Amino acid sequence: MQELPQSDDFKSIVLNNTPLIDVRAPIEFNKGAFKNCVNLPLMNDEERHLVGIKYKEHGNVEAIKLGHKLVKDEIKESRVKAWCDYKMQHPNALLYCFRGGQRSKISQEWMRESKIDITRLRGGYKAFRSYLMREIEESPKHFKPIIIGGRTGSGKTILLKDIKNSIDLEGLANHRGSSFGRKITPQPTQINFENALAYDLIQKLDYGFKELYFEDEGKYVGGVCIPKEFAEYLSSAPLIILETPESQRIEITFDEYVVQAQTSYKSHFEKNALQEWAKDIGEAMKRINRRLGLERYKVVCELFEDALNEQMKNNSLNLYKTWVKYLLNEYYDPMYDYQIEKNASRIVFRGNSEEILSYVKEKSSGI
Incomplete structure (x- = not known):
């Protein structure tokens, strides 16, 4: 039989955002996969489990026989059709399994029987994943990091979006990076976060x-961890401080924590969206109880309850700004002041958004 094509040009896959077909079982896919990939498994979780048992007890030949017995006729036809349909819609798509061995090769062969050719990743998921992690580890050799700091609500994430040579770790982690930063949609797995970070680094x-x-x-953005050596490299980088008036910080935080958050909850929950949001805010306030202390914790809870009652009674959100101001003044700002005092020697520039963008443009003018 003619040798089926393979590729390990992983950098090209990243730079071209190449679509990928992952033929691993869903249980494997859900632990971690790559950007621009779709899970169209050769075997479902139960089939994979049974084949795995057969492999352990009777070896590879018997395991393959069982696999062909489980995936045949209409089941086989539907899975091959899904691969072929995706390849027709994405002509440059590639295919992979865990090690680039039997599962992806069988998938290739079945697609060829249907007159559709596709290339599989040499070494599969394992080889591509190793490449991405190696790129993160070696990336500090190739760039100088600069950190944007500032008080909570100063608009750091907004500013970062206007800097083309930036990487939004909070965006990659789907988290606002604070005690109240959890979003209604789940964070990526640790593996998916690392893979997305590697893509961004390689492309930039x-x-x-x-x-x-x-x-x-x-070190953590919500529940995901920045790779240790990479985080250490960033921790000693030059620091730019974004300075924003308190009134503007209140508006930015209010928009994120209240307006945008409630909109997200409404799109996620058919009923009781406001109650679900309020419950999660309550849990977030419990998490900062110890740092706030009993008296301030009592005040912040009362301010939130007043604002919630006002919203339910008059459909007004304005009282949440009082709650936000208290959070900024009594919780976030003291922590910021402590951290900035510790890292004062790293500060290379201070200014508002416009001044920082001008500073960045001047530094980047040679690129």
């Missing part, structure tokens, strides 16, 4: 950027 560095801008983060 290939463009030729020698400096990359990041928002000031800790």
Whole structure:
């Protein structure tokens, strides 16, 4: 039989955002996969489990026999059709399984029987994943990081979107990076976060950027962790401080924590969206109870309850701004002041959004 095509040009896949067909079982896919991929499994979770048992007890030949017995006739036909349909819609799509071995090769062969040719990843998921992690580890050799810091609500994420040579770690993590930063949609798995970070780094560095801008983060963004050595590299980087008036910070935080959040909950919950949002805010306030102390925790809860009651009674959101102001003044700002005092020696510039953008443009003019 003619040798089926393989490729390990992983950099090209990243730079071209190449569509990928992942033929692993859903349980594998859900633990981690790549950007621009779709899960169209050769075997479902139960079939994979049964074949795995057969492999352990009777070896590879018997496992393959069982696999062909489980995936045949209408089942086989529907799965091949799904692969072929996707390839027709995405002509440059590639295919992979875990190690680039039997499952992806069988999928290739069945697609060829249907007159559709596709290339599989040499080494499969494991090889591509290793490539991406290696790129993260080696990336500090190729760029200088600059960190955007500032008080909560100062608009750091908004500013970052206006800097083309930036990487939005909060966006990749689907989290606002604070105690109240959880979104209604789940965060990616740790693996998916790392894979997305690698894609962003590879694409930005290939463009030729020698400096990359990041928002000031800790080791964790919500429940995902920035790779250790990469996080350490960022932790000593030069720091730019975004200075924003308190009134504007209140508006930005109010828009994120209340307006945008409630809109998101309404789109997610058919009923009781406001109650679900309020419950999650209550849980977030409990998480900061110890740092606030009993008296301030009591005040912040009362302010929130007053605002919630006002909304339910008069459909007005204005009282939430009082709650936001208290959170900023009594919780976030003291933490910020402590951190900025510790890192004062790293500060290279302070200014508002326009001044920082001018500073960045001047530094980047040689790119």
